[in-house]
Amino acid sequence: MEQQDTQTLHKNRPLSPHLSIYKLQLTSALSILHRITGAYLYVGLVVLAWAIFTLVYFPYILEDISDCIYNYAITRIIFKFMVLSWTFSLFYHQLNGIRHLFWDVGKGFDLKTTYITGRIVVILAILLTIACWALVCMYQTPVEMIIIEDNIIADSQ
Amino acid sequence: MKNNLRSPLAKAKALGSAGSGTATWWAQRVSAVALVPLVIWFALFMLKAIEYRDIELITTMFGSPFVTLFLAFFVAIGLYHGNLGMIEIIEDYVHCHSMKMGLIILIRFLSFVTAIAGICAIFVIHLSTFNFN
Numbered sequence: 001m002e003q004q005d006t007q008t009l010h011k012n013r014p015l016s017p018h019l020s021i022y023k024l025q026l027t028s029a030l031s032i033l034h035r036i037t038g039a040y041l042y043v044g045l046v047v048l049a050w051a052i053f054t055l056v057y058f059p060y061i062l063e064d065i066s067d068c069i070y071n072y073a074i075t076r077i078i079f080k081f082m083v084l085s086w087t088f089s090l091f092y093h094q095l096n097g098i099r100h101l102f103w104d105v106g107k108g109f110d111l112k113t114t115y116i117t118g119r120i121v122v123i124l125a126i127l128l129t130i131a132c133w134a135l136v137c138m139y140q141t142p143v144e145m146i147i148i149e150d151n152i153i154a155d156s157q
Numbered sequence: 158m159k160n161n162l163r164s165p166l167a168k169a170k171a172l173g174s175a176g177s178g179t180a181t182w183w184a185q186r187v188s189a190v191a192l193v194p195l196v197i198w199f200a201l202f203m204l205k206a207i208e209y210r211d212i213e214l215i216t217t218m219f220g221s222p223f224v225t226l227f228l229a230f231f232v233a234i235g236l237y238h239g240n241l242g243m244i245e246i247i248e249d250y251v252h253c254h255s256m257k258m259g260l261i262i263l264i265r266f267l268s269f270v271t272a273i274a275g276i277c278a279i280f281v282i283h284l285s286t287f288n289f290n
Contacts, residue, residue: 030234042239044266049232049275055212056278081175094196097189104186132204 028117034096036088044086087132092125161207181241188238195231202228205210232275240268 022028054062055139076112099117108117172179202224206215218224243264251257 026186035242035246038239038242041235042243045232045235045239046271049236049271049278052282053274056281090196090200094193098193101186101189117203132200135204136207139210 013084026118027114030096030121034093034100037093037096040086040089041093044082046049046090088129089129092121095121095125099136183243184239185245188241189232191230191234195227195234198227200233201241216282216286219279219282223265225283227253229276229279232279236268236272236275240264243268 013029018055051062069079099108102117108114202218205218209215209218244261247257247264249259251260
């Protein structure tokens with residue numbers, strides 16, 4: 001009887017890092033974000049590889065999928081949000097990974113430097129994401145406007 | 158005190174108490190270093206592809222062996238690095254042993270199959286840019 005009690009006690013005792021009782025700080029938040037973005041990047045890379053595979057061997061299936069996504073406003077917005085967050089994840093994981101590599105060689109460990117580099121990484125990742133998508137929007141607008149103009153000309157004739 | 162109790166052979170092997178060494182840790186760092194330039198190249202490649210828009214134009218980019226190899230490397234090393242990372246996450250958060258082993262096998266299988274499928278497809282696009290008469 002006593003043995004059973006100690007067993008349940010052992011099962012229910014809290015595990016070592018006690019994540020739930022700590023206040024979330026910048027350092028721990030960025031560390032968790034590094035893992036989340038890493039997992040998200042893995043999923044995105046698997047999707048990208050299979051998308052290239054489908055493009056080569058079953059192009060009609062890829063066309064059907066892109067039609068499905070672009071026919072509805074909700075799926076379109078979800079898809080765009082996923083690509084946007086994947087871009088941010090790529091830049092964040094890249095920059096924070098470089099920060100981790102510096103830690104691995106024993107540099108930048110003191111608290112002040114850690115906080116400064118943490119802030120730099122987040123700001124740079126956001127700026128790079130914005131810059132990339134601004135470029136993409138710049139590439140896309142002229143072509144779309146030409147198509148719309150062509151349609152207007154074709155309609156009027 | 159503790160250090161004195163370790164045998165000279167254990168010190169020379171430098172494997173620590175786990176006994177199995179730091180191979181995974183090293184593999185993760187080395188692939189991370191390789192991915193630093195590859196990710197920069199991939200971002201520029203995607204921007205160029207989006208600028209071209211047309212699939213025929215994008216295919217002409219694969220006429221270059223460097224574009225083909227870099228994209229193949231990005232997919233392969235990225236999946237390898239992601240494979241190690243996902244296994245680390247599973248080992249940390251999944252406590253049920255059979256579930257943990259099942260998930261790790263699944264991730265390993267998925268990474269391996271995806272890498273082969275992706276690299277094959279990239280080289281098929283590369284070959285399609287040649288003129289076989």
